[in-house]
Amino acid sequence: MGCSSSVPARNTGGLNTISNDSSPDASSKDLRAKLVLLGDSGVGKSCIVLRFVRGQFDPTSKVTVGASFLSQTLALEDSTIVKFEIWDTAGQERYAALAPLYYRGAAAAIVVYDITSPESFSKAQYWVKELQKHGSPGIVMVLVGNKADLHDNRSVSSQDAQDYAEKNNMFFIETSAKTADNINQLFEEIAKRLPRPTAS
Amino acid sequence: MDPPNPNPNDAPSLPAESAARLAALSLCGTRDLPPDFHTAEILDDDEGYLTSASRGGSSTSAWKEAPEGLHDDDKDGDDVSQPSPRSSGYAGERGSSLDDDADPDPDPDQDWARGKKHPHEDDASSSWRKRKKHFFILSNSGKPIYSRYGDEHKLAGFSATLQAIISFVENSGDHIKFVRAGKHQIVFLVKGPIYLVCISCTEESYEGLRGQLELMYGQLLLILTKSVNKCFEKNPRFDMATLLGGTDAVFLSLIHAFSWNPATFLHAYTCLPLAQSTRQAASAVLQDIADSGVLFALLMCEHKVISLVGAQKATLHPDDILLLANFILSSGSFRTSESFVPICLPRYNPMAYLHAYVHFFDEHTYVTLLTTRSDAFYDLKDSRAHIQNALLKSNVLIEVQRSLHENALRVEDLPTNPSSQSASHPPESSQDISSQSLSSEMAIGGPGGLWHFIYKSIYLDQFVSSEFPSPISNKKQKKGLYKAYQKLYASMHDKATGPHKTQFRRDEDYVLFCWITQDFELYAAFNPLADKTQAIKMCNRVCQWVRDLENEIFVYGESTLSW
Numbered sequence A: 001m002g003c004s005s006s007v008p009a010r011n012t013g014g015l016n017t018i019s020n021d022s023s024p025d026a027s028s029k030d031l032r033a034k035l036v037l038l039g040d041s042g043v044g045k046s047c048i049v050l051r052f053v054r055g056q057f058d059p060t061s062k063v064t065v066g067a068s069f070l071s072q073t074l075a076l077e078d079s080t081i082v083k084f085e086i087w088d089t090a091g092q093e094r095y096a097a098l099a100p101l102y103y104r105g106a107a108a109a110i111v112v113y114d115i116t117s118p119e120s121f122s123k124a125q126y127w128v129k130e131l132q133k134h135g136s137p138g139i140v141m142v143l144v145g146n147k148a149d150l151h152d153n154r155s156v157s158s159q160d161a162q163d164y165a166e167k168n169n170m171f172f173i174e175t176s177a178k179t180a181d182n183i184n185q186l187f188e189e190i191a192k193r194l195p196r197p198t199a200s
Numbered sequence B: 001m002d003p004p005n006p007n008p009n010d011a012p013s014l015p016a017e018s019a020a021r022l023a024a025l026s027l028c029g030t031r032d033l034p035p036d037f038h039t040a041e042i043l044d045d046d047e048g049y050l051t052s053a054s055r056g057g058s059s060t061s062a063w064k065e066a067p068e069g070l071h072d073d074d075k076d077g078d079d080v081s082q083p084s085p086r087s088s089g090y091a092g093e094r095g096s097s098l099d100d101d102a103d104p105d106p107d108p109d110q111d112w113a114r115g116k117k118h119p120h121e122d123d124a125s126s127s128w129r130k131r132k133k134h135f136f137i138l139s140n141s142g143k144p145i146y147s148r149y150g151d152e153h154k155l156a157g158f159s160a161t162l163q164a165i166i167s168f169v170e171n172s173g174d175h176i177k178f179v180r181a182g183k184h185q186i187v188f189l190v191k192g193p194i195y196l197v198c199i200s201c202t203e204e205s206y207e208g209l210r211g212q213l214e215l216m217y218g219q220l221l222l223i224l225t226k227s228v229n230k231c232f233e234k235n236p237r238f239d240m241a242t243l244l245g246g247t248d249a250v251f252l253s254l255i256h257a258f259s260w261n262p263a264t265f266l267h268a269y270t271c272l273p274l275a276q277s278t279r280q281a282a283s284a285v286l287q288d289i290a291d292s293g294v295l296f297a298l299l300m301c302e303h304k305v306i307s308l309v310g311a312q313k314a315t316l317h318p319d320d321i322l323l324l325a326n327f328i329l330s331s332g333s334f335r336t337s338e339s340f341v342p343i344c345l346p347r348y349n350p351m352a353y354l355h356a357y358v359h360f361f362d363e364h365t366y367v368t369l370l371t372t373r374s375d376a377f378y379d380l381k382d383s384r385a386h387i388q389n390a391l392l393k394s395n396v397l398i399e400v401q402r403s404l405h406e407n408a409l410r411v412e413d414l415p416t417n418p419s420s421q422s423a424s425h426p427p428e429s430s431q432d433i434s435s436q437s438l439s440s441e442m443a444i445g446g447p448g449g450l451w452h453f454i455y456k457s458i459y460l461d462q463f464v465s466s467e468f469p470s471p472i473s474n475k476k477q478k479k480g481l482y483k484a485y486q487k488l489y490a491s492m493h494d495k496a497t498g499p500h501k502t503q504f505r506r507d508e509d510y511v512l513f514c515w516i517t518q519d520f521e522l523y524a525a526f527n528p529l530a531d532k533t534q535a536i537k538m539c540n541r542v543c544q545w546v547r548d549l550e551n552e553i554f555v556y557g558e559s560t561l562s563w
Ligand SMILES: Nc1nc2c(ncn2[C@@H]2O[C@H](COP(=O)(O)OP(=O)(O)OP(=O)(O)O)[C@@H](O)[C@H]2O)c(=O)[nH]1
Pocket: A039, A040, A041, A042, A043, A044, A045, A046, A047, A048, A058, A059, A060, A061, A062, A063, A064, A065, A089, A090, A091, A092, A146, A147, A148, A149, A150, A175, A176, A177, A178, A179, B111, B246
């Protein structure tokens, strides 16, 4: 990633968490939002982010270690500009204990599973519960069924996922990082759901 | 950070399932070394070719020329090793990458095992038994943790066998160090609840293999810290393998380093040669950062150090540098974007995690900032921007790229009379004395038949090695030479008979010379017909040459780095 000129505001506030100020910039309609991706290893979190940020799909994508940081801005139709600061976390089990570092203070969380893997769907439910318990209040949560291009091997039905999402007050979408299907829609939906600055 | 959580709450029931599978397998697993363990045909991934060894020597039955370049060398070790019948997914893919991530497997289930080599092998497959060098990590309850080849879970029975051997000896209040079985040597290393085992028929020394196991353990600690032991206290049947998920590439790359990176046996690090002023510019900006609360700041190009700085009294052990660089370089995701990851430096503090900020400036050059603060990411990101600006301003990154291609030490450039030459511009060459009556192939290389050398400064804990000249151009030859150096190192440092000051060895492949003083260790290889007095003369010239170049090939004056 390039040499970003923006210097994110810091908000350590004694909390042992990586967080920056996700509150809107008062002077404009610009939003800055901390976004975190959670989900089992191999479901395609990094591929989703790289598709969104760089427009690429790398089938040889590497297992993430710790967490990767990327940012991307998105212009909405109502001319709001949203700057996403994205934490792509590692799905490997040894890093699970670190997750709070990344989801605390996040404005939005994308919980990803792989539509061909029921195990990854139950892992997604684990993350949803964890976010409900410990995430920021009002956090925008999205359930994403990735690898939609592999529908021939589907083993998690859209209906089941949809039902689960509704029960938990989440937005649900199926994506394919490979074909780019629904990737931009995913982030646009999140942007739309972010709390707007109260009129000043 | 807390010790890793082995079983995050109500995670999917996978562990239980696999435990059951394991139990079932261990019942029918082989409990002894298979009778045909000592087969004539040996699969050696380190060498990338298939030998059929017979008593009188070995003949190469299939040779695959490796791509040129020291780095790639060992990474394609698996190219021509026999794929097991079911591992068809891999067959066509090998060659460019160490990670099997690079393997776009059509079967989605494979995604869950990304990074595994020959996952379908187990101790019942003949290809598995023919492997020349195995590495295993297991728990003291016999649970497999890591295997170089094959799926750990399928090796439960074999693991139980190893555990039985080790525990049998440990229970009698003794320690098992190694076992010899025909051509095979089995080396054991016991680290609390964790056992490490190497089974090898590579004729490496016991000390050498043990050192490699120590580094394997260090790599494991770098990923999990020593506090993982607590998991075994709570649950002796704890399944540690899941905690190492996705790290196969890291261990594989370390195992490959055993056969090409002298740092693995010299316990020293190496620097990228750079003009003194360039390195000073890099060090200055890192020093700035270290003064602002970073514990260690390292700027590296591949496995070579450009500059490193530690806060106050903090010192970095060469083994930690090796393991850290190996971890970063073998985990592909660091190159994609800036990362923040907990790692442990086993020589610095095996119990605690540090947090590492890693950023690649280009394909080869990266900065690593280490801190104890888990909330330091944005500070470190700012620091990196500051470093990047400074490096761009002083052209350091361009110089680094140049050095990567140009600054290598070549024996052909060994000056006739080093101290009289300008240090930065070694003379063209000194063909005058180079190998008088040798065949044309032999004549290539440096003066006096010098082919290659490694010089380690004891005071600095740094080494420098020359490029390989054409007589040692292929992978097999390079590896052969490194193995010879390792043996030499082991015999020079043998506690029973040593330490020695000099050693001169001649065999059919080369003449090896080693010279150890209070200040340095020199390892040099000459063509097999080289003359002893000439060789000694050349060694003196090499030492002088290295001293003349020391400001460019070593990192100096890190007042914080004295130990
Ligand atoms: N067919 C298909 N494959 C995908 C898709 N997205 C990702 N993959 C593949 O799935 C594998 C894992 O993708 P990653 O993005 O690295 O997975 P991750 O969730 O980031 O995994 P961790 O970093 O280990 O947590 C890669 O081999 C991708 O090529 C997709 O939409 N369709």
